[in-house]
Amino acid sequence: MGGGEKPVGAAMNPWGIFSTTVAWFILLFLMLPSFVVVPMSFGGKFEMMFPPTTFDTILYERFFSTGNWIATTITSFKVAIGATVLALLLGVPAAYGIVRGTYPGKKIVALFLLSPILVPVIVLALGMYLYLASFKATGTDFGLIIAHGVLTTPFVIVTCMAGLRHIDPNLETAATIMGASVMQTFFKVTLPLLKSAMFAGGLFAFLMSFDEVVVAFFITEASTMTLPVKMYSSIKWEISPILAAISSLLTFLSLVVCLIGAAAQKKS
Amino acid sequence: MAMVGLQRAGKRYGDVVALHEVDLSVEEGEFVTLLGPSGSGKTTMLNLIAGMIAPTTGQIFIAGKDATNTPPNKRGLGMVFQNYALMPHMTIFENVAFPLRVRKTPEEEIKKKVAHVLNLVHLPQVANRKPRELSGGQQQRVALARCIVYNPTIILMDEPLGALDKKLREQMQLELKRIHTELKITMLYVTHDQEEALTMSDRIVLLNDGRIEQMGPPEEMYFKPRSVFAADFLGSSNIWDATIESDGGATIKSGDKVKIKSEAFAKPGAKAKIMVRPENINVIRQGDDESRFENRVSGKAIDTLILGGVIKHYVQLANDTVIISQELTRSGRRSLTPGQDVRLAWRPDDTLPLPATGKMEG
Numbered sequence: 352m353g354g355g356e357k358p359v360g361a362a363m364n365p366w367g368i369f370s371t372t373v374a375w376f377i378l379l380f381l382m383l384p385s386f387v388v389v390p391m392s393f394g395g396k397f398e399m400m401f402p403p404t405t406f407d408t409i410l411y412e413r414f415f416s417t418g419n420w421i422a423t424t425i426t427s428f429k430v431a432i433g434a435t436v437l438a439l440l441l442g443v444p445a446a447y448g449i450v451r452g453t454y455p456g457k458k459i460v461a462l463f464l465l466s467p468i469l470v471p472v473i474v475l476a477l478g479m480y481l482y483l484a485s486f487k488a489t490g491t492d493f494g495l496i497i498a499h500g501v502l503t504t505p506f507v508i509v510t511c512m513a514g515l516r517h518i519d520p521n522l523e524t525a526a527t528i529m530g531a532s533v534m535q536t537f538f539k540v541t542l543p544l545l546k547s548a549m550f551a552g553g554l555f556a557f558l559m560s561f562d563e564v565v566v567a568f569f570i571t572e573a574s575t576m577t578l579p580v581k582m583y584s585s586i587k588w589e590i591s592p593i594l595a596a597i598s599s600l601l602t603f604l605s606l607v608v609c610l611i612g613a614a615a616q617k618k619s
Numbered sequence: 620m621a622m623v624g625l626q627r628a629g630k631r632y633g634d635v636v637a638l639h640e641v642d643l644s645v646e647e648g649e650f651v652t653l654l655g656p657s658g659s660g661k662t663t664m665l666n667l668i669a670g671m672i673a674p675t676t677g678q679i680f681i682a683g684k685d686a687t688n689t690p691p692n693k694r695g696l697g698m699v700f701q702n703y704a705l706m707p708h709m710t711i712f713e714n715v716a717f718p719l720r721v722r723k724t725p726e727e728e729i730k731k732k733v734a735h736v737l738n739l740v741h742l743p744q745v746a747n748r749k750p751r752e753l754s755g756g757q758q759q760r761v762a763l764a765r766c767i768v769y770n771p772t773i774i775l776m777d778e779p780l781g782a783l784d785k786k787l788r789e790q791m792q793l794e795l796k797r798i799h800t801e802l803k804i805t806m807l808y809v810t811h812d813q814e815e816a817l818t819m820s821d822r823i824v825l826l827n828d829g830r831i832e833q834m835g836p837p838e839e840m841y842f843k844p845r846s847v848f849a850a851d852f853l854g855s856s857n858i859w860d861a862t863i864e865s866d867g868g869a870t871i872k873s874g875d876k877v878k879i880k881s882e883a884f885a886k887p888g889a890k891a892k893i894m895v896r897p898e899n900i901n902v903i904r905q906g907d908d909e910s911r912f913e914n915r916v917s918g919k920a921i922d923t924l925i926l927g928g929v930i931k932h933y934v935q936l937a938n939d940t941v942i943i944s945q946e947l948t949r950s951g952r953r954s955l956t957p958g959q960d961v962r963l964a965w966r967p968d969d970t971l972p973l974p975a976t977g978k979m980e981g
Contacts, residue, residue: 519702521702522704525704527696528698529721530718
């Protein structure tokens with residue numbers, strides 16, 4: 352049924368109205384805490400109150416003028432971008448091998464590659480800490496990129512597997528018969544068709560890494576803290592109202608990233 | 620020279636035999652059709668030639684050289700798929716240019732060649748469009764152009780017209796035939812549609828259960844089937860159980876005695892099948908002279924079906940034997956009333972004896 356047509360009587364159905372209303376209330380209930388932060392972030396210097404009594408952008412100014420906060424933000428971006436690139440480099444070929452490959456034990460390989468999703472994050476964090484410590488890589492951006500890469504790769508694999516299943520294998524067969532090598536077929540046929548799946552997986556990996564706390568808390572040090580870790584530690588020592596501003600900015604970032612993702616999906 | 624040859628090539632998957640050892644050779648410029656029901660091994664044969672699967676036994680030759688172990692991208696073949704398999708992210712120009720780019724053809728030559736083949740398939744105006752903006756028939760013509768452009772040894776076609784509607788399919792059959800004649804391309808065509816095979820082929824290879832049942836030019840396949848399977852698969856036919864008589868005639872299931880074409884295997888007393896094409900069986904109407912047909916039977920009409928250009932009569936003979944007669948539709952030619960007495964007649968030359976099981980040798 353294209354063109355957004357409604358079946359006859361759908362608008363009048365009282366159950367339809369009821370369930371739609373309930374759904375909206377549940378959504379509101381779940382979303383409200385996030386939105387409460389936004390007006391709070393425009394409150395004054397010393398208060399974290401809802402509703403705010405004054406309107407002020409001082410908290411944002413504070414955030415952008417505090418070198419400490421900016422440095423952690425940059426670290427977060429660096430780590431998230433690094434982890435995304437790593438996840439794509441590992442995840443895309445892995446997904447290809449799982450979907451297109453024909454070798455014994457394929458299911459076991461798939462399960463192994465997706466296992467970071469199944470292992471509790473805290474276990475993964477501890478394991479990563481001990482492992483990276485043996486290389487003296489704890490407390491470095493590089494170490495955290497590796498750890499976040501492990502964490503996010505399965506998600507890239509899953510989205511790319513779904514994307515690959517939508518690509519007609521005959522296209523690859525056709526390219527091969529026309530004379531293209533395996534590499535040419537992969538880069539000129541498969542990869543361009545996988546673009547939107549890769550983009551979605553990449554965005555997901557970026558967001559996951561950017562607001563990941565547990566693993567980052569284990570691996571980072573004071574000098575290499577990411578934004579969420581710094582927020583967590585600052586809430587322990589002092590409940591700074593600046594957190595409301597940062598939270599709002601993070602919400603805004605997620606929203607923008609999701610919108611970009613949706614727009615890209617629509618375009619392809 | 621044989622462009623493609625199979626020598627005792629067979630394929631099995633564990634205990635399942637997809638293709639028994641077969642021999643086949645396709646000559647330069649020939650249009651050969653692999654015809655058969657699904658599961659008869661025609662796609663297996665095509666994939667063996669394309670190199671998508673490796674034979675369990677035997678060898679594959681392409682342009683005279685042993686290509687059994689050559690990877691598919693080095694075989695220099697072309698292939699047209701049922702679902703077109705055009706690259707959705709490329710324009711029509713880029714799609715057709717793809718095999719040339721892979722071959723590192725200079726840009727100037729690519730432009731010239733692509734324009735030339737798009738003209739050849741009557742689609743010069745679509746170069747900048749994407750495949751999804753084209754109709755099914757147009758997409759398939761582009762797919763063909765994409766093969767022609769790099770001049771492959773042979774073009775393999777896997778039920779290329781299967782996804783098109785009847786009218787378009789007939790139009791495309793003529794188009795394919797025209798391009799084949801014009802360019803003298805060697806083509807190997809896979810279909811399960813016997814009409815398509817009869818219309819287009821220089822030679823038909825009929826497959827049954829992983830074996831070659833019979834091969835030959837369409838006329839021979841149609842008029843001289845060597846087995847009940849071949850007679851039944853190509854065209855429609857009346858096939859009856861029969862016993863060969865001492866005078867060289869035969870008694871069919873209904874008890875009627877008919878004269879038949881003589882065949883070596885049909886010895887007196889032998890059980891056989893008798894085949895007559897429905898279009899060779901004439902309904903004798905008042906005033907018709909039936910003496911020129913030596914085989915005559917009487918029965919009761921069951922039904923008449925008008926199928927556009929042709930009209931089919933179903934007539935009941937004794938012993939639950941049904942006989943189908945097919946005539947051209949003419950205005951004034953009356954349908955038979957169910958239950959009415961009917962005389963049918965045909966010539967002994969059109970009465971083919973076939974072995975009850977298996978096929979005739981030779």
